[in-house]
Amino acid sequence: MLLSESARVTTAQEARFRIQTPNSKPRAVKVIALDSEAARLVDDISKKPWNGAAFFKSLSFEQSGDDNVKAWLNDLAGHTSDLVGEVANADCVVVIAGAGEDAASVSVIAELCNHYHKTLIALVVPQGSYEQDTVDRSLKALRPHAKMLVIAHERDYIEAMLTALRA
Amino acid sequence: MLKKEQNDLVTQTGPGTPMGDLFRSYWLPILLSEELPENDCPPVRVKVLSERMIAFRDSEGKLGLIDEFCAHRGVSLWFGRNEECGLRCPYHGWKFDTTGQCVDVPSEPAESGYANKVKLKAYPLIEKGGVLWTYMGPAETTPPEPEWEFATVPLNQSFTSKRLQDNNWLQAMEGGIDSSHVSFLHRGDLNNDPLFKGAAGNKYNLADSKPVFEVVEAPGGLYIGARRNAEEGKFYWRITPWVMPCFTMVPPRGDHPIHGHFWVPIDDETCTAWSFDYHPTRPLSDNERQAMKDGKGIHVRYVPGTYRPLANKDNDYLIDREAQKAGRTYSGVEGIGMQDASLQESMGPICDRTKENLVGTDNGIIMARHRLMRAAKALHEKGVLPPGRTVEDMKVRSAAVILPPDQPYKDAAKEALIAKVGVKQTSV
Numbered sequence: 001m002l003l004s005e006s007a008r009v010t011t012a013q014e015a016r017f018r019i020q021t022p023n024s025k026p027r028a029v030k031v032i033a034l035d036s037e038a039a040r041l042v043d044d045i046s047k048k049p050w051n052g053a054a055f056f057k058s059l060s061f062e063q064s065g066d067d068n069v070k071a072w073l074n075d076l077a078g079h080t081s082d083l084v085g086e087v088a089n090a091d092c093v094v095v096i097a098g099a100g101e102d103a104a105s106v107s108v109i110a111e112l113c114n115h116y117h118k119t120l121i122a123l124v125v126p127q128g129s130y131e132q133d134t135v136d137r138s139l140k141a142l143r144p145h146a147k148m149l150v151i152a153h154e155r156d157y158i159e160a161m162l163t164a165l166r167a
Numbered sequence: 168m169l170k171k172e173q174n175d176l177v178t179q180t181g182p183g184t185p186m187g188d189l190f191r192s193y194w195l196p197i198l199l200s201e202e203l204p205e206n207d208c209p210p211v212r213v214k215v216l217s218e219r220m221i222a223f224r225d226s227e228g229k230l231g232l233i234d235e236f237c238a239h240r241g242v243s244l245w246f247g248r249n250e251e252c253g254l255r256c257p258y259h260g261w262k263f264d265t266t267g268q269c270v271d272v273p274s275e276p277a278e279s280g281y282a283n284k285v286k287l288k289a290y291p292l293i294e295k296g297g298v299l300w301t302y303m304g305p306a307e308t309t310p311p312e313p314e315w316e317f318a319t320v321p322l323n324q325s326f327t328s329k330r331l332q333d334n335n336w337l338q339a340m341e342g343g344i345d346s347s348h349v350s351f352l353h354r355g356d357l358n359n360d361p362l363f364k365g366a367a368g369n370k371y372n373l374a375d376s377k378p379v380f381e382v383v384e385a386p387g388g389l390y391i392g393a394r395r396n397a398e399e400g401k402f403y404w405r406i407t408p409w410v411m412p413c414f415t416m417v418p419p420r421g422d423h424p425i426h427g428h429f430w431v432p433i434d435d436e437t438c439t440a441w442s443f444d445y446h447p448t449r450p451l452s453d454n455e456r457q458a459m460k461d462g463k464g465i466h467v468r469y470v471p472g473t474y475r476p477l478a479n480k481d482n483d484y485l486i487d488r489e490a491q492k493a494g495r496t497y498s499g500v501e502g503i504g505m506q507d508a509s510l511q512e513s514m515g516p517i518c519d520r521t522k523e524n525l526v527g528t529d530n531g532i533i534m535a536r537h538r539l540m541r542a543a544k545a546l547h548e549k550g551v552l553p554p555g556r557t558v559e560d561m562k563v564r565s566a567a568v569i570l571p572p573d574q575p576y577k578d579a580a581k582e583a584l585i586a587k588v589g590v591k592q593t594s595v
Contacts, residue, residue: 006480006513010333012436015515024524092527121527139381139575148527149381150534160537164168164525 027091029053029167032073034105037098037127045159046076053167059083059105071108087112092119092165095142096158099126100134103141110145122146123161126153169520169536177539178335178517180432181217185547189412189539190216191304192546192553194313195431196441197292198222198299199329203230207249216303217434221245222292223265226252230294231265232301234287238269263287295319297327298441310556315414316564316586317427317443325445326424326459328466331475332508336413336438337536338518340430342507343415344531346393346407350376352506355496357420360503362444362455362464366421368567368595371395371403378405382530383577387411387560388538390584391531392576397569403595404576406584408563409535411542411555416565417465419594424451425565426465436516439474442466442504447564448591467504476505484509562586566593 008014031046031053033039039057046055056073060080064070071083087093093113097103106122113120122142126135135151142149152158169177180187195215202211203224210223212235219235221244229252235243237256244263247254253270255262261282262271267289268282275281290301291309296318302309317325332339342348349357350372357369375395383390388410397403405418416427429441442465444451451459462468468477478485484500486509491499500509525533542553554560566583570576583593 004481004483006483006509010480010512010515012516015517015519018515018519018522023522119527121530136575136578140573143381143575144572147379148530149379150530151383153384154537154541156541157534157537161530161533163170164529164533164536165527166168166524 024166026051027166028089029092029094029162029165030056030073030086030090031094031096031162031167032056032109033058034095034097034103035101037101038096038125041096041098041125041155041158043076045162048159050162050167053162054086056081056086059108061108083109084112087118088116090116090118092121092167094121094123094162094167095146096123096125097138097142099124099130099138101138103138106142106145113145119147120145121148121150121161123150123152123158125155125158126151168523168525171521173536173540174517174520176543177536178337179435180336181435185543186412186539187216188304188547189543189553190432191302192308192556193304193310193412194293194300194302195413196298196313196329196429197232197301197431197439199327200294200297200299203299210245210247210249210254212243212245214433215301216432218303220290221247221254222299223247223249223254225249225254225265229265230292230299231263231267231289232292233263233265233267233289236287237261237263238285238287239272261285265289265292296325297322308552311558311561314558314561316447316562317425317445320445320447321450323450324447325443326451326456326466327441327443328459329439329441329474330467330469330504330508331433331473332438332440332512333436333480333516334438334512334514335435335517336430336432338511338514339438339440339508340413340415340428341532341535342511343417343428343430344389344391344407344409344535345529346380346391346405346418346531347378347528350378352497352510353503355490355494356503356506359495360463361458362423362426363420363503366423366595368403368405368420371397371595372405378528380528380530381576382534384534384538385410385560385563387555387557387563388414389531389534390577394576401569401571404566404568404570404580406566406568406576406580407531408565408584409531410560410563411553412539414555416563418565418567419592420567421594422446423594424455425592425594427565428465440504440508446592447586448589462502462504465504467502467508476508478502478505478509480509480512564592567595568593569595 267287269285545551
């Protein structure tokens with residue numbers, strides 16, 4: 001019997017002939033801590049080798065002259081960069097919130113993600129022995145804004161997720 | 168994306184591997200009861216987790232699952248004579264009971280006790296819910312027997328089938344927790360398949376192909392909530408439970424039976440996709456049962472006399488490009504089960520995850536892999552028993568609910584996600 005096309009190409013032997021040229025370009029992933037708890041995590045995680053992911057420990061706002069508010073991202077080296085520019089140039093934005101911490105600033109990031117059509121992923125990270133209502137508070141704050149919302153009980157999950165996303 | 172060594176870790180389940188040890192911590196479905204229908208019926212070859220075995224039901228109805236090969240000269244006991252409480256090798260008459268103990272070596276004097284010194288490896292085999300289950304791990308850490316709801320409702324309320332799938336277990340299982348593919352791959356079936364059509368929730372699936380996800384850890388695995396827009400600002404949630412290592416459920420539709428899967432490795436390049444349907448509170452109707460036998464819903468039609476799907480890679484899955492073009496099926500392959508299997512097999516025997524490009528909405532898959540790797544390493548290196556072994560872990564259900572926007576599904580649907588005797592599924 002002649003093998004069908006599908007039968008022939010789904011063997012392990014044929015799998016060896018898959019083209020090895022990279023099938024994607026490096027992505028611009030922006031990781032933003034929403035509070036001081038999250039900033040500590042981001043600081044640790046950023047020390048690992050990444051494929052160009054940018055890590056920010058805080059978001060600050062500044063009243064500009066024309067009554068507009070300017071948002072600045074602060075990286076781990078103490079540099080600041082414009083939130084608008086970072087989101088505009090991102091492929092994906094990941095925000096990290098400590099459970100129960102103030103996550104209100106996510107709305108500004110989400111608004112920009114909507115504007116520039118970027119996916120916003122939100123991770124809530126419970127610390128030590130936590131109260132469930134602290135997690136719930138964070139989820140409530142993040143839910144309206146995130147395309148994907150995850151409770152990351154295990155801290156190393158954040159690294160696993162960023163690795164999986166080729167960050 | 169996984170590194171090669173991570174991909175090897177999660178896909179290799181043979182003896183002595185970390186993921187193999189993990190799988191050997193659970194009761195796994197391996198045969199349908201119909202495969203050993205009566206006492207002294209023909210034995211059946213079984214391969215699970217890269218181990219070849221023979222299953223048989225002896226003269227007293229005892230079930231046995233033993234090493235496939237006779238201890239004498241290595242003949243397959245599939246040729247064995249199932250007689251007088253044992254399986255006798257037809258080559259020289261050696262006979263083994265359901266525990267693998269050799270009970271007769273005709274060439275040796277019975278008084279010599281020679282037979283007592285020969286024993287084949289054997290695993291326990293139990294019957295529950297029309298399914299035969301085995302546990303291949305250490306006896307001292309045997310978990311509670313299977314208490315999955317589909318296996319505990321009366322048999323007239325359930326239907327279970329299995330099909331062989333020519334790829335590694337993980338890429339099959341990952342399809343079971345990937346809710347977002349339904350709006351594409353299965354969209355042609357939501358309003359046509361007799362086991363899906365008519366549910367109010369279908370319109371939300373079809374109208375909103377960009378669901379928002381929320382992944383919540385459960386003690387035994389995960390809940391993956393997929394949120395789509397419903398009327399008046401409310402959300403239609405479809406909640407998929409995954410229990411470690413390989414149990415998934417599909418959120419229900421209307422009053423149709425609930426369904427789900429086990430994805431059990433045969434070896435590293437093939438698996439058995441178990442598909443079950445059940446209704447918690449009523450018998451399945453004749454029409455429902457017939458539709459399942461006819462390969463509707465998540466079931467498939469078979470090559471006669473086998474559990475191999477009739478549409479398979481040898482016939483290009485009977486792909487119908489006109490049906491694809493006309494939108495009757497999205498991929499051109501008929502039937503939900505084979506739509507999934509055909510694409511998963513197309514990835515190759517073991518998907519090369521070093522080449523994949525996951526996106527944010529794949530977080531359910533990412534977290535499941537993470538939990539599997541973590542648990543496998545903890546068991547292999549430190550002897551920590553993995554999650555998903557308790558009766559509570561098994562008492563899960565999928566659910567479909569409409570909720571106001573401010574209500575987290577993990578709380579609002581908490582009761583709906585627990586299997587309770589006599590309580591109907593929560594569905595839209």
